[in-house]
Amino acid sequence: MYILVDFDNLDKGFKRKGVEHIANHIVRQFDSDYLAPHSELTMRLYGGWYESKKPTRMAQDLVIEIQKVSPIIFKYKHFGEYKPIKLRIELAYSLVC
Numbered sequence: 001m002y003i004l005v006d007f008d009n010l011d012k013g014f015k016r017k018g019v020e021h022i023a024n025h026i027v028r029q030f031d032s033d034y035l036a037p038h039s040e041l042t043m044r045l046y047g048g049w050y051e052s053k054k055p056t057r058m059a060q061d062l063v064i065e066i067q068k069v070s071p072i073i074f075k076y077k078h079f080g081e082y083k084p085i086k087l088r089i090e091l092a093y094s095l096v097c
Helices: 010-014 019-027 057-069
Strands: 002-007 040-044 072-077 081-091
Touching: 002 019, 002 081, 010 019, 019 057, 019 072, 019 081, 057 081
Parallel strands: 002 040, 040 081
Antiparallel strands: 072 081
């Protein structure tokens, strides 16, 4: 399952807390019944990643941060049992079909 995040429109204070915090917050918004059929999620961050055909400084910094924390294993409670789910984070350079 893909989770699409419009990174440019996130609150600046929220973004300062880091990609791992953002991912944790967003995944925790899903109901456990919705997560249960999935063993893996991919969070795609959309934004203005290029300027004059070169990656922006923000894109470069995010790639480094993502490489440090992704994938993340989350545990959520479903019918009294903790289940793991793997979350991969990536920058979205194009649409997924």
